[in-house]
Amino acid sequence: MKTVFKRTPTLKDCVTHYCPGCGHGIAHRLVAEVIDELGIHDRTIGIAPVGCAVLAYDYLDVDMVEVAHGRPPAVATGMKRTNPDKIIFSYQGDGDLASIGAAEILHAGHRGEQITVIFINNAVYGMTGGQMAPTTMIDQVTATTPRGRVGAEQGYPLQVSELLATLPGTIYIERCSVHDPAHIRKSKKALRHAFELQVDGAQGMSLVEMLSPCPVYWRMPPAKAMEWIENEMTKVFPLGRLKG
Amino acid sequence: MCGNEALAEAAIIAGCDAYFGYPITPQNEVPAYMARRMPQEGRVFVQSESELAAISMVFGASATGKRAMTSSSSPGISLMQEGISYLAGAELPAVVVNVMRGGPGLGNIAPSQADYFQATRGGGHGDYRTIVFGPSSVQELVDCMILAFDLADQYLMPVMVLADGILGQMMEPVVLEKKTSRELPAKDWALTGAKDRDQNIVRSLWLKEGALEAHNNKLQARYEQIQRDEVLCEQYEVDDAEIVVVAYGIAARIVRGAVTRARAEGIKVGWIRPITLWPFPTEEINKAADEFRIFLNVEMSSGQMVEDVKLAVAGKTPVAFHGRPGGGVPTVDEILDKIRQLTLRAKIPV
Ligand SMILES: Cc1ncc(C[n+]2csc(CCOP(=O)(O)OP(=O)(O)O)c2C)c(N)n1
Ligand code: SF4
Ligand SMILES: [Mg+2]
Numbered sequence: 001m002k003t004v005f006k007r008t009p010t011l012k013d014c015v016t017h018y019c020p021g022c023g024h025g026i027a028h029r030l031v032a033e034v035i036d037e038l039g040i041h042d043r044t045i046g047i048a049p050v051g052c053a054v055l056a057y058d059y060l061d062v063d064m065v066e067v068a069h070g071r072p073p074a075v076a077t078g079m080k081r082t083n084p085d086k087i088i089f090s091y092q093g094d095g096d097l098a099s100i101g102a103a104e105i106l107h108a109g110h111r112g113e114q115i116t117v118i119f120i121n122n123a124v125y126g127m128t129g130g131q132m133a134p135t136t137m138i139d140q141v142t143a144t145t146p147r148g149r150v151g152a153e154q155g156y157p158l159q160v161s162e163l164l165a166t167l168p169g170t171i172y173i174e175r176c177s178v179h180d181p182a183h184i185r186k187s188k189k190a191l192r193h194a195f196e197l198q199v200d201g202a203q204g205m206s207l208v209e210m211l212s213p214c215p216v217y218w219r220m221p222p223a224k225a226m227e228w229i230e231n232e233m234t235k236v237f238p239l240g241r242l243k244g
Numbered sequence: 245m246c247g248n249e250a251l252a253e254a255a256i257i258a259g260c261d262a263y264f265g266y267p268i269t270p271q272n273e274v275p276a277y278m279a280r281r282m283p284q285e286g287r288v289f290v291q292s293e294s295e296l297a298a299i300s301m302v303f304g305a306s307a308t309g310k311r312a313m314t315s316s317s318s319p320g321i322s323l324m325q326e327g328i329s330y331l332a333g334a335e336l337p338a339v340v341v342n343v344m345r346g347g348p349g350l351g352n353i354a355p356s357q358a359d360y361f362q363a364t365r366g367g368g369h370g371d372y373r374t375i376v377f378g379p380s381s382v383q384e385l386v387d388c389m390i391l392a393f394d395l396a397d398q399y400l401m402p403v404m405v406l407a408d409g410i411l412g413q414m415m416e417p418v419v420l421e422k423k424t425s426r427e428l429p430a431k432d433w434a435l436t437g438a439k440d441r442d443q444n445i446v447r448s449l450w451l452k453e454g455a456l457e458a459h460n461n462k463l464q465a466r467y468e469q470i471q472r473d474e475v476l477c478e479q480y481e482v483d484d485a486e487i488v489v490v491a492y493g494i495a496a497r498i499v500r501g502a503v504t505r506a507r508a509e510g511i512k513v514g515w516i517r518p519i520t521l522w523p524f525p526t527e528e529i530n531k532a533a534d535e536f537r538i539f540l541n542v543e544m545s546s547g548q549m550v551e552d553v554k555l556a557v558a559g560k561t562p563v564a565f566h567g568r569p570g571g572g573v574p575t576v577d578e579i580l581d582k583i584r585q586l587t588l589r590a591k592i593p594v
Contacts, residue, residue, distance in 0.1 A: 042439035045308065057445045063435040065307045065446040068330050071300040074292065078304025078312065079435070081288045082262050086308070086437055104300070107293035 008033045010041055010061050017055060021222025023212025024052055026178040027120055028059050030188045031091070034195050035062060044087040045079055047072040051093035052126040052214075070101025073108035076115040087198055089116040095125045098134040098160045105164065109205045112169030116194045117207040119161070121237065122214040130217025134158035137236055142217065157236050161209045165243040171204035172197055172244030175237060177211040179229040183239070197244075206244070211237055247382045248273035248412040250420070251315075251341060251405070254389035256281055257422050260339070261310040262288035264301035266320060269353045270409040271343035274315040295320040299327025299340070306336040307446045309434030311393055315341035318359050319350060321367075328402050329368030332463070333448030335433075337396030339389070340374075341405045343412040346571030354571025355409035357493060360548035363404050364522040371460050373467050375403040375474065376521040378492035382416035384519070387423070394426045395474065399466055406521065408544070410494045410573070470523050477525035478517045481507070482532050485514035487586050490529065490553050491542040492518045495574065499542050502579035511587050521549065529556035538586050539563040542579055544572065562589075 007013060011032035018025050035041050041062060048056040050069035057064035067075045072090035080088045097105050097119050108115065124142055125131040131144040135157050139148035149157075165173045172194055176187035187210055194206035211233050213225035220228065245253070252274050255263070263278040275291060282289035288305070292298035298314045305312035316324060321342045331338050344359045346352040363376045375395050377388040385407060392403040435444050450456035480503070482488055487506075491499040496517045506513045516532060518525050533539070539557055541550040546569040554563050566582045568574045 041437075043437035045435045045437065047304075054449060057443070057447070061438070061443050063438050063444045065304075065334075065435060066449055067303060068300065068326050071296065071303075071327075074297040074300035075304035075307070077290065077292075077297075078262065078264065078301035078306075079308050081290060081301075082305040082310040082312070083308050083436075103293055104297055107297065110293075111290075 008036045010035045012059050012061050014059065016059055018052065019216045021213055021215040021225060022052070023122060023178045023210065023214070024120060026184060027118065027210055027212060028056065030184070030191050031089070031118060032060055033188060034192045037192065038195055038199060040087045040195070040199060043085065044089070047075055047088070047090040049090070049092040049096040050127070051096050053091055053093065053120065054127070056091055070096050070099070071104055072096070073101065073104040073113065073115070073117065077108055077111070077113050080113060080115050087116070087195065089118060089195070091118045092120065093126065094119070094121045094123065094133045094135040098158050105160070109164045109167045109170045112204040114198055114201070114203065115205055116198050117205065118191070119207055119209040120212045121209055122212045123233065124214050124217045126214050126217060130214070137232065141219065159237065161207065161242050164207060169204050170207065170243055171202055172206040173242040175209040175211070175239050175242060177229055177234065177239055179211065179213065179226040245382070245415065245418060246273060246412065247385050247407060247414050248343065249277045250382050250386050250418050251389050251407070252277040252281065253420055254386040255313050255339065255393070256285060257420055258390045258393040259311050260287070260313050260393065262305045262312045263314070264290050264292050264298040264312065265314050265316065266292050266295050266298050268317045268320045270345060270412050271315050271317050271341070273412070274341065295323035296326060299324040302338045303327055303331055303336060306331065306338050307334070307435050309431040309436060311337070311397070313339040313341070315343065317343045317345045318347050318356070321359060321362065325368035328374065329366070329370050329372065330448050331402045332366070332372035332374065333370060334446050335400040336446065337400055338402045339392045339396055339405065340402055341407065344406060344408045352571045353409065355494060355544065355573060356571050357408060357495060357544040358548070358569060359406065360521065360543070360545060363406055364524070364552070372463060373522055374401060375399070375470060375523070377405045378518060378521045379405065379407065379411070380493050380496045380517065382411065382414055383418045385411060386418050386420060388519070390422050391424070394428065397428045398426055399470060406493065408494050474520060475523045475525050475528070476519035477528055478519060479514065479528065481514035482516060485512050485537055487511070487513040487538050487540060487583055488532055489513065489515040489540045489542060489579070489583070490518070490549070491515065492521060492549065495542050495544050498574055498576055499579055501576040502583060505576065505580055506583045511583060513583055524552045524556065526552070526556040529553060530558060533557040533560040536561055538589060540582060540586060541565050542574060543567045544574070545569055
């Protein structure tokens with residue numbers, strides 16, 4: 001018998017705390033696969049966010065740190081500047097990156113920090129119980145938009161990747177999705193490219209945004225959540241390369 | 245060399261690998277000096293987008309085992325409290341300099357000692373302490389900086405150096421050298437890439453039942469050790485004194501002038517000068533309070549360290565206070581007057 005699919009070494013052999021149908025697990029696996037394929041396990045340092053992925057170090061078998069909400073890009077700056085030979089990545093949710101950490105991601109990109117950012121856009125604050133995120137869709141019902149998000153009151157879904165793409169300091173930005181196998185494969189290619197740029201010493205920040213389901217706080221079954229990404233989210237967050 | 249430049253050079257001598265900071269008066273000479281000197285030494289200087297980011301950069305560098313520092317002044321230090329709490333929780337070394345200015349709010353840029361509570365009580369959220377130095381000369385500022393890096397590495401915690409606008413701007417001759425060095429534990433916890441070893445994790449989150457309490461107890465045991473071993477203070481003519489003035493930092497310099505003049509008038513007065521504000525010289529002050537003497541606490545605040553003096557004196561003798569808040573600086577005459585007034589009371593034990 002031939003093994004066609006197995007656990008990649010950097011992904012630990014354990015049960016995660018993620019809800020059924022959550023996208024974080026898929027994203028973790030892709031990150032682990034890319035680290036192993038590039039052979040950079042021994043010199044990679046990861047940064048876990050405050051958010052549902054706060055325990056990412058329990059699943060990814062590389063040196064990792066867990067830091068204050070929104071600050072991963074600043075922490076990554078401190079790490080990379082003092083350790084240019086190491087591969088530094090931050091893994092951040094949309095609340096972490098686009099709201100409380102908006103200044104940190106903007107300025108890390110602005111300075112052209114040589115780091116790789118994995119940005120999980122699930123259009124809500126998962127960890128705190130499904131409140132509105134900057135990326136929440138118009139009319140989307142969340143714990144803090146009980147009547148659905150109203151643009152004139154709560155602002156419109158924030159397209160951070162587009163914003164970051166305008167900065168000279170960012171060299172590669174792509175928006176992907178994990179809602180079906182074809183898109184998962186594309187996400188992996190993008191992640192691989194983002195890491196490769198850092199490995200090659202390219203001057204600037206690389207970022208991969210992944211549209212990712214949070215069935216629990218989207219109030220739908222996992223399969224429906226995947227459809228919602230395909231049919232609704234990608235309209236506001238179009239997939240594809242934004243830069244590089 | 246002004247105090248701000250001297251403290252920056254001291255950090256370089258101490259082996260500081262990286263400086264991260266955001267401009268604020270009255271400490272702007274520090275980032276300017278570091279911007280020039282750190283690259284000369286092949287080390288890292290980054291002007292951050294905010295103090296939140298600066299302390300997070302320090303956190304990142306420190307997590308990889310590098311020596312890192314930041315400097316700021318009061319409003320900026322308030323923003324750094326998040327990172328300082330995370331450093332304390334994650335057991336990461338760091339050196340933070342606060343060249344204090346008048347507050348609250350934007351306050352003013354005059355010298356002040358109003359951040360004593362913030363520095364010595366932890367400052368951010370959670371049960372933690374930082375080691376705090378309150379040097380009173382440029383030379384001592386240099387010596388404290390060098391020691392601060394060692395203590396941070398030894399006890400795995402943030403160490404603060406409190407200066408003020410006067411000390412930062414003051415020009416004094418200094419000897420720039422590393423006089424002592426300690427045996428420091430290896431940084432086997434540092435994030436350097438999991439090569440030929442298991443994964444290292446740096447965290448401040450402890451979710452399992454009882455885990456955070458155990459973590460806190462471990463920190464507290466360390467703090468107790470620091471209180472036993474690391475107190476620094478200076479005493480002057482306390483033995484025969486009827487009045488003991490307690491002051492730190494630049495206020496202590498002014499006190500010294502007042503005490504010299506009072507002694508010349510025949511008043512029996514001495515002083516105790518805490519150099520570490522945390523750990524506080526509680527025992528030294530408590531011992532001095534065994535005899536009846538009046539304690540006079542002088543501060544450039546509305547009265548913060550005076551609470552620690554009262555705790556140390558433990559009700560054994562009276563504690564008087566003279567303070568100037570909002571950037572006010574007490575004069576030698578002011579303090580001398582206060583000492584003269586207290587002499588009358590000191591003669592009649594109550
Ligand atoms: C300073 C601070 N403010 C608020 C919180 C509470 N909090 C924890 S996670 C989170 C939002 C996380 O959302 P996101 O980044 O989108 O991650 P997700 O859980 O959706 O993956 C918030 C507000 C915190 N931990 N720290
Ligand atoms: S709340 Fe949402 S983001 Fe968090 S683990 Fe559950 S499904 Fe995933
Ligand atoms: Mg989210």
